[in-house]
Amino acid sequence: MEEQTVIHAEQLTKQFKNEPALKKISFSVRSGEIFGFLGPSGSGKTTTIKILTGQMAQTSGKAAVLGKPIEQINESIYEQVGIVTDNSGLYERMTVYSNLKLFAKILGIDKERIDDLLKRVGLFEHKNKIAGKLSKGMAQRLVLARAILHHPKVLFLDEPTSGLDPSTAAAVHELLLELKETGTAIFLTTHNMDEAAKLCNHVALLHEGVIVEHGAPQALCLKYNRNKQYQIRLEDEREFILPHSEETGEKIRQWIANGELVTIHSNEPTLEKVFLELTGRELR
Numbered sequence: 001m002e003e004q005t006v007i008h009a010e011q012l013t014k015q016f017k018n019e020p021a022l023k024k025i026s027f028s029v030r031s032g033e034i035f036g037f038l039g040p041s042g043s044g045k046t047t048t049i050k051i052l053t054g055q056m057a058q059t060s061g062k063a064a065v066l067g068k069p070i071e072q073i074n075e076s077i078y079e080q081v082g083i084v085t086d087n088s089g090l091y092e093r094m095t096v097y098s099n100l101k102l103f104a105k106i107l108g109i110d111k112e113r114i115d116d117l118l119k120r121v122g123l124f125e126h127k128n129k130i131a132g133k134l135s136k137g138m139a140q141r142l143v144l145a146r147a148i149l150h151h152p153k154v155l156f157l158d159e160p161t162s163g164l165d166p167s168t169a170a171a172v173h174e175l176l177l178e179l180k181e182t183g184t185a186i187f188l189t190t191h192n193m194d195e196a197a198k199l200c201n202h203v204a205l206l207h208e209g210v211i212v213e214h215g216a217p218q219a220l221c222l223k224y225n226r227n228k229q230y231q232i233r234l235e236d237e238r239e240f241i242l243p244h245s246e247e248t249g250e251k252i253r254q255w256i257a258n259g260e261l262v263t264i265h266s267n268e269p270t271l272e273k274v275f276l277e278l279t280g281r282e283l284r
């Protein structure tokens, strides 16, 4: 599968009255890639999604989705794009199944796919429930199912698993990884660093409307691993965090030789810590 750039943003800026929400952000997302846009509340994540999906105009800069400048985005792009944000757009009085059937009809999708998808998002047993009476987590999953019904080339997800229980969140993760494998580009915002580290090929760390760092999650953690350390547990249940040094190397060799070493882990920072170091702020 040939990878291509499907989202491209260049020097994107958004000013609300006197308050800048986005300051000259630039990035690209390729097909088959999960791109994580990480930042605390108010950093500009939702504003970015709104601009990229044609729901809000930027103040300056440019962007294109599937090669189309965002100023030209109209309804037809939704045939190739899926969006999951707060404003769900579900038909509240219709059942779960009817909501999807309606969209399948509009988008010309075989309705056979609906049951399979409902099973994947854990809603099959609730297919006859009225959408307006679903719990928040269920409604969120229904919006996700609707957004991926037509196998979009690009999927925008605003906080896809916030408020979901761990097993449903894991099922959603699995679904997203499968979509990625089939070439869908996924742009997701999250506060959840574990989610980002697990899913994303690339992340951009957003702070007060500025991308302060970007790269593969693992590479970023290694880049900021300034004090290399090892976390060690021995047979007698003692635990140590030791610096990277010749002395530590010697101790480790001894423990291995004596059969005392139970676990050893490198102690590089998490994305959360990288963000804290760069901005002095927590991600939450």
Ligand SMILES: Nc1ncnc2c1ncn2[C@@H]1O[C@H](COP(=O)(O)OP(=O)(O)OP(=O)(O)O)[C@@H](O)[C@H]1O
Pocket (backbone or CB within 6 Å): 016, 020, 021, 039, 040, 041, 042, 043, 044, 045, 046, 047, 048
């Ligand atoms: N319609 C608007 N009018 C004025 N200011 C706005 C508007 N929408 C967003 N803002 C401001 O722009 C900044 C970025 O908001 P945005 O919703 O993009 O943040 P976010 O990172 O998505 O936050 P959260 O994680 O809480 O959803 C905030 O300071 C917010 O108050």
